Amino acid sequence: MRGRAMIEKNESVLLIIDFQQTFLDKIRVEESDQLVRKACWLIEVAHCLDIPIIYCVEDGRYPTLVEPLRRHVGSSAVIRKTFFSVAREKSFLSALSATSRRSLVLIGFETDVCIAQSALGLATQGYTVAVVEDVMHAPGDGQRQGLERMSRAGISVLSLRALYYEWMADVATERTFRQERDDLYSEQIVIF
Helix, strand or coil: CHHHCCCCHHHEEEEEECCCHHHHCCCCHHHHHHHHHHHHHHHHHHHHCCCCEEEEEECCCCCCCCHHHHHHHCCCCEEEECCCCHHHCHHHHHHHHHHCCCEEEEEEECHHHHHHHHHHHHHHCCCEEEEEEEEEECCCCHHHHHHHHHHHCCCEEECHHHHHHHHHCCHHHHHHHHHHCHHHHCCCCCCC
């Protein structure tokens, strides 16, 4: 089944969807801060593993990434989207095609709307799609409903910790990575 495959780092693209202040303002500060820390940690891991990152923001009231994520963007483009699903955005599809990769890992806002619609649309186009359930959010029952809908459709739902180990793939790689990037473990974003 397309959505249940392991997430290989050499085939992955990390897709950051709508990490914007307008969405973070809807949740408790502690939860908001934790989501931002996890996203920044994952972005740093992806950079270290040479995994391409595509940033998308909803073209609305605050069409920019939150500041902590902006610091990680570098030369990557930030795509302004007008559809809830990135799978309908020509500029996104062009950026994705340029990576020549077929697996996407999604994080961001909101689980039941932009994340779900994007995941479902990309899976329909033949991509392997996974969502990281502890680095996304939706208000009310939206988190649970979005995750259930995606899971029923064959989208892989995994934790940040599980994704990390899938990208590492083996003990030797993980140990080497941990030794080389010990700084990523000091904040204990993920419990190992």
